[in-house]
Amino acid sequence: MARIVQPDAAGIAEAVDALRRGEVIGLPTETVYGLAADATNDTAVRRIFSVKGRPETHPLIVHVAEAIELANLTTEVTPLTRALTQTFWPGPLTVIVRANQKVSRAVTGGRDTVAVRCPAHPVAHAVIHALGCPVAAPSANRFGAVSPTTATHVVVDLGNDIDIVLDGGECEIGLESTIIDCTSDSLEVLRPGAVTVEQLHTLTATLSDSSEQRVSDGTASESRAPGMMQSHYAPRARLVLHEPGDHFDTDGAPVLDFSGDLSTAAHTLYARLRALDASHIALAHVIVPPPGGLGQAIRDRLTKAAAGG
Ligand code: TXA
Numbered sequence: 001m002a003r004i005v006q007p008d009a010a011g012i013a014e015a016v017d018a019l020r021r022g023e024v025i026g027l028p029t030e031t032v033y034g035l036a037a038d039a040t041n042d043t044a045v046r047r048i049f050s051v052k053g054r055p056e057t058h059p060l061i062v063h064v065a066e067a068i069e070l071a072n073l074t075t076e077v078t079p080l081t082r083a084l085t086q087t088f089w090p091g092p093l094t095v096i097v098r099a100n101q102k103v104s105r106a107v108t109g110g111r112d113t114v115a116v117r118c119p120a121h122p123v124a125h126a127v128i129h130a131l132g133c134p135v136a137a138p139s140a141n142r143f144g145a146v147s148p149t150t151a152t153h154v155v156v157d158l159g160n161d162i163d164i165v166l167d168g169g170e171c172e173i174g175l176e177s178t179i180i181d182c183t184s185d186s187l188e189v190l191r192p193g194a195v196t197v198e199q200l201h202t203l204t205a206t207l208s209d210s211s212e213q214r215v216s217d218g219t220a221s222e223s224r225a226p227g228m229m230q231s232h233y234a235p236r237a238r239l240v241l242h243e244p245g246d247h248f249d250t251d252g253a254p255v256l257d258f259s260g261d262l263s264t265a266a267h268t269l270y271a272r273l274r275a276l277d278a279s280h281i282a283l284a285h286v287i288v289p290p291p292g293g294l295g296q297a298i299r300d301r302l303t304k305a306a307a308g309g
Pocket residue numbers: 029031032033034035058059060061094096108111113114115117137138139140175176177179190224225226227228
């Protein structure tokens with residue numbers, strides 16, 4: 001069974017040693033916990049897929065300690081990508097860029113593009129910095145299940161298959177990063193997150209050549225965003241969604257209200273969905289937030305959770 005390790009100097013050193021040996025570990029970030037391996041070690045990367053039960057064609061996010069390391073992974077950092085990373089890194093933003101030859105195709109699922117993120121969590125930063133190379137990490141849940149936002153969630157899901165989970169406390173944001181495809185002149189949001197479409201519009205409006213519409217959050221196709229289209233983020237409980245102010249009969253089923261403070265709603269979302277399953281609840285009513293700002297990402301996850309239960 002995996003041990004929860006405190007992230008003091010000894011704990012960080014133990015985690016880094018495990019990564020150097022090609023093991024996979026539970027790693028806290030500000031979004032959700034990741035299942036991390038040395039991104040330059042193909043055997044270790046393959047272990048991520050087998051532990052998670054994830055198809056090897058679903059690409060992983062490469063996590064770097066410093067924004068400057070993006071240049072080591074891509075053929076070209078475009079001005080638009082640079083503006084994005086300068087504004088939002090370290091933080092909950094993943095950019096999809098063209099991969100150079102140094103990026104293992106085991107990480108990209110055979111693609112010529114790579115997803116890169118520079119997390120803001122001090123423990124993630126300390127580990128990647130000490131390791132001295134990027135780590136590949138998907139969310140540390142079993143494939144198709146709700147993402148983990150505490151070290152205990154990781155142990156519950158994957159405790160039999162990994163040795164160490166570094167304890168970074170509850171993830172501050174609680175939702176996976178915003179993913180943006182930066183491989184063309186416009187930005188396409190493949191997964192909404194805590195970096196919002198409104199913030200992206202504000203940024204692109206300040207850039208000199210922003211004559212055209214440069215941010216799209218159209219429905220991403222399965223080929224553009226592999227693994228994001230299916231019923232993901234799903235608890236076993238069936239969820240019935242309602243807009244704020246809707247009248248409905250609960251029939252005695254619990255009601256989860258996410259229409260209040262959006263940061264709190266995101267921070268508690270996955271723990272509350274996990275709690276439904278822990279108490280063997282078959283059906284729950286969910287009040288979704290309005291779609292603006294962080295509300296878009298919360299609605300996205302709840303819609304997927306409701307489709308899969
Ligand atoms: O907040 C997060 O992003 C967390 C933490 C651990 O950093 N990670 C995370 O990873 O959510 P994961 O694997 O659960 O989701 C990554 C998504 C996948 O749906 C994958 O399809 C997409 O990123 N992705 C990765 N590389 C891609 C690429 N080259 N092109 C398109 N989509 C890509």
